[in-house]
Amino acid sequence: MRQDTGTGSDELRILQLGWMLFLKIFSDKDKELELLQDDYTSPIPEELHWDAWAGNDEGMTGDELLQFVDRKLFPTLSNIDLSTGNKRALLVHEVFDNNYNYMKSGIHLRQVINKLNEIDFNNSKDKHVFGQIYESFLGELQSAGTLGEFYTPRAITELMTELIDPKAGEQVLDPACGTGGFLTAVIEHLKAKASSVAEREAIQHNVNGWEYKPLPYMLANTNLILHDINLPNIRYGDSLERPLSEYRQSDRVDVIIANPPFGGVVSNNNENNFPQTYRTKESADLFLILMIHLLKDGGRAAIVLPDGSLTGDGVKQRIRQKLLEDCNLHTIIRLPNSVFQPYASVATNLLFFTKGEPTKNIWYCEHTLPEGQKSYSKTKQIKLSEFDSLKLWWHEREASEQAWQVSIETIAANGYNLDIKNPHKAEEEEQFTSTQLLNLMHSSFQKSDVLLAQLRKELV
Secondary structure, eight states, rough: OSSSOOOOOOOHHHHHHHHHHHHHHHHHHHHHHHHOOTTOOSSOOGGHHOOOOOOOTTTTTTTHHHHHHHIIIIIHHTTTTOOOOOOOHHHHHHHHTTOOOOOOOHHHHHHHHHTTTTTTTTHHHHHHHHHHHHHHHHHHHGGGGGGGGGGHHHHHHHHOOOOHHOOOTOOOEEETTTSSSSOOOOOOOHHHHSSSHHHHHHHHHHHHEOOOOOOHHHHHHHHHHHTTTOOOEEEEEEESOGGGGOOOGGGGGGEEEEOOOOOOOOOOTTTSSSOOOOOOOOBBHHHHHHHHHHHHEEEEEEHHHGGGGTSSSHHHHHHHHHHHHHHHEEEEEOOGGGGGGOOOOOEEEEEEETTTSOOOOEEEOOOOOOTTTTOOOSSSSSOOGGGGGHHHHSSSOOOOEEEEHHHHHHHHHHHTOOOOOOOOOOOOOOOHHHHHHHHHHHHHHHHHHHHHHHEEEEEE
């Protein structure tokens, strides 16, 4: 792909590889379904199945292949017949209607196709190995510029899933699912606990995601298919575009687990879909209100939020107050700044809450960097094993140098500020801005001038 003039950046290569992987995996899954189900009919026309046009390594190449992909494959699949209500057809339409073939050389395209043909996605060993490759491929999104927003480190998704502990039969939702990291963590968690075939089959219907950007939507669907979900239950669309008043009891879920986008400004005036008192342009704050609303009474949530959402006046304070009054925010895990580097260096937190009863006390637990390590990076990523002591603490909580408890009275008296520093740590040296330092120096010079004037008088 690097030799092709059409895929000259990591982002374009990921977009190109994305639709190719999706179609190959989708087609391989179709073959499996045709064997397992007598009445199964693929939504893809026979001549557009991967094997029909790409399966022969000595098949179409050059301009012939390029014209077939650009003029036949994409136009047909993006306009696939949706009148039958076939959900797999809708999935194909949404993937191809929002994508392109970026490669300009049919010869290079054939070379990439032939590499993909070496993988059999119906072979469990091949699929397992490729699943690991795909996971690292999604991890590379961290270094692909703007695409990094779609990836949460695997150690974080697995930790949050283990602690929130989704049960069989519960409806689980990630309303900002990106490439599906939380969804696959939940799927594997439920698979490990499933005690019957029915429970394993129910996972497909109970694990839900929402995503509004074409690339992560496509990558998430591919990710879930790799985790044995025949028809991923991922809705394509903006999670904030529906007025809160339109949701019904049947829309509510048992568990929400998510890393909502933060630092962004909402578009299309979507803040008007929320009650006046909570309207803001900050995406993370609106997602928090949405997630509180979508939980059933007794429902549980585990979410990632930046420090900026834990403090602030006005609408930010009112949103935090609603969280604390409507839900029991029982735990906040404070993470180091570098967990989401290189695309975000802000400090982040993991919030765990249950809807239906107000907060009385909040436990804080601070996760520190491994000894001798100054920060996380691409080569030194956060590992699940680092949370072993935290997982033990989770079940038998005691105050320590890393854990402390704060009452709701203290938090309310402080303007519902949730940015509570570790009281066991010695206060760090106060940091000042350049302007503050100049003002302090100016004040100091003024005092010096007064003292010098007094000294002169005394000497005279």
